[in-house]
Structures are given as C-alpha cells and as structure tokens.
Amino acid sequence: MDNKARITAILKQVAKKDAPQNPDESLFDSGFLDSFALPDVVSELEREFKIQIPDSDLNPRKFETIARIESYVESRM
Secondary structure, eight states, X not given: OOHHHHHHHHHHHHHTSOOOSSTTSOTTTTTSOOXXXXXXXXXXXXXXXXXXXXXXXXXXXXXXXXXXXXXXXXHHO
C-alpha cells in the first residue's frame, strides 16, 4: 500500500467517512476534518509511519490536503 492510500485510510478511520478523491482538496474547508480531529489524525500518522510530529508542527495548514500530508509525512521519514 502506498503512502497516499495509507493516509487516506487513516483519514477515513478518524473522520468515519470517505476521504475526498481530490488529493488537493482542503480537508478543513470541505468540512471533512476540523481542528478537533487533527490530534487524532496526527497520532495515527505517527503510529502508522513510525514518525514523531513535534507540537510545533500541529498547524492545520500543514495537514490541509492529502497531498500536503503525504509530502509532510515523507519529509519526516
């Protein structure tokens, strides 16, 4: 499973609905995620990819889209 598919699965698990098909669609503007769900997403990303995400990176803009999340995760691996 590629990173995008793994991220999409995490988003689906946390939000309890299917993730947007467009990897550049805003997860927050579309209402798919809100700031309260972000810590859950970050925890799952850390577990799945065995990375550490510092508190200083807990900015919704870093996790705005599936494409941004994928790029960020790959930069931490």
